[in-house]
Structures are given as C-alpha cells and as structure tokens.
Amino acid sequence: MNYIDLFRATLPETALEVAALLVLVLDLSLLRKAALKARVAVAALLGIAGCGAALWAVLLQGNQGLFFKGTGEFLLATGGYAAVAQAGILVLTALTLLLLIDSVFTRHVGEYVAVVLMAAAGGLLIAGARDLLVIFVGLELLSLGLYILTAFAKSSGKSAEAALKYYLFGGMSAAFLLFGFSYFYGLSGSTNLAEIQRAIAATGPSPLFYVAWILVVAGLGFKVAAVPFHLWAPDTYEGAPAPAAAFIASVSKVASFALLLTVSLNWLMPGAQGNGSLTYLWGVYQTWPALATILLVIAAASMMVGNLAALVQVSVRRLLAYSAIAHAGYILLGIAVHPVYNWHESLIGFTQNARGPAALSANAVLYYILTYGLTTIGAFGVMDVVERATGSDRMDAFLGLHKRNPVLAAVLLVLFLSLAGIPPLVGFWAKFNLFAAVLGNSGGVVPFALVALAVGLSAVSLYYYLQVLKRAYVMPAVDETPIKAHPVTLTVLVGIAAAVVLLGCFPALLQGWIGSFRP
Secondary structure (H helix, E strand, O other): OOOHHHHHHOHHHHHHHHHHHHHHHHHHOOOOOOOHHHHHHHHHHHHHOOOOOHHHHHOOOOOEEEEEOOOOOOOOOOOOHHHHHHHHHHHHHHHHHHHHOOOOOOOOOHHHHHHHHHHHHHHHHHEEOOOOHHHHHHHHHHHHHHHHHHHOOOHHHHHHHHHHHHHHHHHHHHHHHHHHHHHHHHHHHEEEEHHHHHHHHHHOOOHHHHHHHHHHHHHHOOOOOOOOOOOHHHHHHHHHHHHHHHHHHHHHHHHHOOOOOOHHHHHHOOOOOOOOOOHHHHHHHHHHHHHHHHHHHHHHHHHHHHHHHOOOEEHHHHHHHHHHHHHHHHHHHHHOOOOOOOOHHHHHHHOOOOOOOHHHHHHHHHHHHHHHHHHHHHHHHHHHHHHHHHOOOOOHHHOOOOOOOHHHHHHHHHHHHHHHHOOHHHHHHHHHHHHHHHHHOOOOOHHHHHHHHHHHHHHHHHHHHHHHHHHHOOOOOOOOOOOOOOOOHHHHHHHHHHHHHHHOOOOOHHHHHHHHOOO
16 A cells, blocks of 8 residues: 555545644634634634645546555545545535634634534545445544534534434444445455445345345435435434534535445446446346335435425424435435446446446536535525524514515525526526436336426425515515624625526536546
8 A cells, every 4th residue: 555645645635634733723722812703714714725725636636546455446536526526525615614704603613613624524535435444434524523513502402402313313324334334345355345346246136235235225315314314304404503504414415425426336236247338227227126116215205205394394494404305315316217337447447438328417416416515505504694683593584584685585585496496597407407317317107207206396395495485575574674694604695696596507617517527
C-alpha cells in the first residue's frame, strides 16, 4: 500500500478535518471571550473555506482515478460519479454553514461546525468507497455526526427526544448493515467490492446471498428514510435545529444515495458475468425476482406513505420530512430499474462504452439528488427564519408572509413549486429525467405503472405544498409585523431560488457537467 497515494485519494477529507481542527482551536482559544455572533461568523467562514479547499482537491483529482489497495483491489474511487457526489456534498455543506450565521441555538459554535465538517468528511468517504470496511467507517462517521447535530439545541426537549430516537434507530440499522456485510465477506472471503462481485458472478446467488442483500438494503434504507425504515425522519426533522435538519435532509441524502448508486452500478447483481456486455436489472428481475421486487416495493411504499402522510401535517418541518420520504421513493424507483455494467467494465475501467443507458440513468439519479438537496436547504432556511420570528413551524405561522417579507415569500414559492415538480423549475426536470430514464431502461407493465403512480402522487404533493403557499399569499395575516432576515441568510436564500430557476430554464448546464464525468 502506497501511503502517498492514500493521502492524495483522501485529500478532500483531510482538508475538512484540518478545517475542523482550526475551527476548534480558534473558537476555544482566541475567540473564547468574543461575542457569539462574531464566533459564529468566524467558525462558519472557516468551515466554508475548508469546504472550498476540499472542493478544489476533488476537482484536482481528475475525471477518473482509483486508489489501489493491492493487485486488482482498491479502496476508494476518485473522479467520475464519486466526484460529482462529493462536489455536491461540499457545496451543500457550505450552504448549511452560511445559514448558521444568523442562528443562536447554541453557544458551542466551534464544536457544531467541527462536527458538521467531520460528518461531511464521512459523506465524502461514502461517495468514493469501494470496500466494505471503508463504507462502514464512512457511514458511522456521518451517522455519529448527525446524531450529535440533532441534539445540539440543548434547551429543546424535542431536540433531545429526536436525537435519542435517531440514535436508537441508527444503531439498529448499523447492526443490520454490518450483519449483511459479514455475510458477503463470508460468501467471498473479501471486503473488496470487485472480489465480492466476482465471487457472486462465479457461483451464482445462494440463500445466504439473499439474506445478506436484504440486510444491506434495510441498513441503507434507513439512511435514505425509505419505508418502512422512515420512522426516525419526522421526529428528527421536527426536533433538530434548522441548520442541522437542512444538513440531514440534503448532505446525508446525497451521500447515502451516492452509495446506493454505487451498489446499483457495480455490485450485488448476480447476473453480471463479466462478459463485456451490459446486464439489465429488469432482466435480472425476471430471473431473480426477489432483488428488484424488494426495491420496487420499497420505492412504491415510500412514494405512497410519504405523500399521503404529508397531506395531514400541520407542521412544516414534518411536512418536509414526509416529502423527503416520498422523494426517496422516486429516486429508489430510478435505481431499482437501473441497468448495470458488469463488474469487469465498471470496477476495473472502461471508456468508450460509458455513455450507454446505465450512464444516462445514473446521470438522472445524480441530477435529482443534487437539485433536491439544494432546494431542501432553501426550504429549511425559509422555515427557520419564519420559525424564529413567530416561535412556531406550523403552517399558520406563514400567514400573510407575502406582506411580512415579500422576498422570503417569493423564495418559498419558487422552492415549494420546484419540489412539487412544476415547470420550468429544476424540480420538474429532475423528475422528468428520472422517469424518462426508468421508462427507457426497462419494459413491461410494472415500470410504466410505477411511473404513472409517481406522476399521480406528484400531483398529490402539489396539494400540500400549496397549503403552505395559500397561507403565505392568500389567507389574511393575524400579525402583520414584518419578518426580518439576516442579510447573509436572505442573500443565500435568494441565490438558491435563483439557481433553482436558472437550472430549470437551462437544465443542460448541470446535466452537461454531470455527463462530463465517466461512471
């Protein structure tokens, strides 16, 4: 093992860890007696600088590279789709830190920013991991950070309760995941994904393979809040401080779905025989129905439970939580009928054939998770401003928002309509590309029916988003006192809304950038 290459491969994570250390040192020494707002600003700016350095390192690593552990084995992938997900994680982390500048939920700002950066480093590891041990280390680093962030509002009972529930459910999911990993190790004698896929392709699926696969799906389903592993999400979104909730709803989702995309592209597909041709997951579904059926059932259940449960919510935080569950279902639908490259092409390297159906489908998934993360951060930012001004996150707290703060109301309008998939906003193109990829990569009645279900439930989602917008624009305000937002917060929210509109009007900007990376 060459440790110089290891350092180069983990340069983005190293940049975040160094930034976290600097934040702690400065906040606990030089800025210990400074005003809280000054400490928050310095800590947030240092964290953003760390994200910028890490982003530079990600882009510096090139379009495609692998850090090899030994002959034919590697731990991390650099460049490619890993770089797309890592860049998204870093940009979204920086945005959540910008929203922290106006927050006063804790005096331990140095510790908060340090935990955010370390959790983001775990997300970067997950996005590039190609070994079971690295995956588990990255997941635990991310998860432990999220548990701490959820409990950071020490004066809030809801925060403590949400963190406890999140931790307990997270511990159970980690146990499922670790059991599944141990079974895959037992089947192949290796923790390397390439070796595991090679063993599965050579011997075919066994009963233990299906058990391991189900355990891994359960563990990862918790990370993305898919039904029936979603029970932690509403309480966590409701109890966590708003910047922490925005981080959980965006950064952790991007990292977790990037890992699921790795699984769908490269791993756990017993039909991939390494023969130089594409193996379609729908074909695998016809031969091994348990694999695709489980994902399709989870996707359909997530879409239905998320959208229908959101209809009866009066808390905007819980509404966003159930909306996140529904969006997880849409993305899982894209992954479930995802065509996959065989292990030889995708894990060892390929060039000319990397623009086939699998690449197009993966591009649609990446486009969806990045744009959803951006929109969700903006939605939580608006909700945070309103909640601090009114003391409530209920829908009625948004009454008359267009009079109390017209700019904030306009941002809310853009973001919620984008989440509902209304053209020409970016949320429309995210769903359009994903559903088109699903229909283009598979045949038969089932995929068509599921896409039809997803479109119908998207119409349902418009109803509960409009319930909030109706209060902001139509229903009279009980209190017309202006709601003021910090200039930095307002600038960030307007910038996010502008990006949602710009990427919706010119979707090729982001699509072209994602498409420039090989899988």
